[in-house]
Amino acid sequence: MSFxxxxxxxxxxxGKTPADFRQMAETKGFTVNGKLQVKATEITNWLKADFxxxxxxxxxxxxxxxxxxDENSQ
Incomplete structure (x- = not known):
C-alpha cells in the first residue's frame, strides 16, 4: 500500500486530513510549533483509541x- x-x-x-491531525496533535501537546514532543507509542495509542x-x-x-x-509522499 502506498503512503x-x-x-x-x-x-x-x-473524515480527517493530515492538517487536521497536525492541529489536533498540537492542541494535545504532542507537538509544539510542529515539532514532535512524544514517542510514537503515545501517538499510536491516541489514534487507535480515539479514531x-x-x-x-x-x-x-x-x-x-x-x-x-508528507502529503505528497508516494
Missing part, C-alpha cells in the same frame, strides 16, 4: 507528525 493510499483510507475512515486506526495507519500519521513523510 497516499494510507492517507486516503484514514480520511475515509475518520479506531490500526497500527499501520496510526504509524502513517506518526510519520507525518515526525516529518518523515
Amino acid at each position: 497516499q493510499a494510507y492517507l486516503n483510507t484514514i480520511k475515509a475512515q475518520t 479506531g486506526l490500526g497500527h499501520g495507519h496510526a504509524m502513517a500519521i506518526y510519520a507525518l507528525l515526525k516529518g518523515i513523510k
Whole structure:
C-alpha cells in the first residue's frame, strides 16, 4: 500500500486530513510549533483509541507528525 493510499483510507475512515491531525496533535501537546514532543507509542495509542486506526495507519500519521513523510509522499 502506498503512503497516499494510507492517507486516503484514514480520511475515509475518520473524515480527517493530515492538517487536521497536525492541529489536533498540537492542541494535545504532542507537538509544539510542529515539532514532535512524544514517542510514537503515545501517538499510536491516541489514534487507535480515539479514531479506531490500526497500527499501520496510526504509524502513517506518526510519520507525518515526525516529518518523515508528507502529503505528497508516494
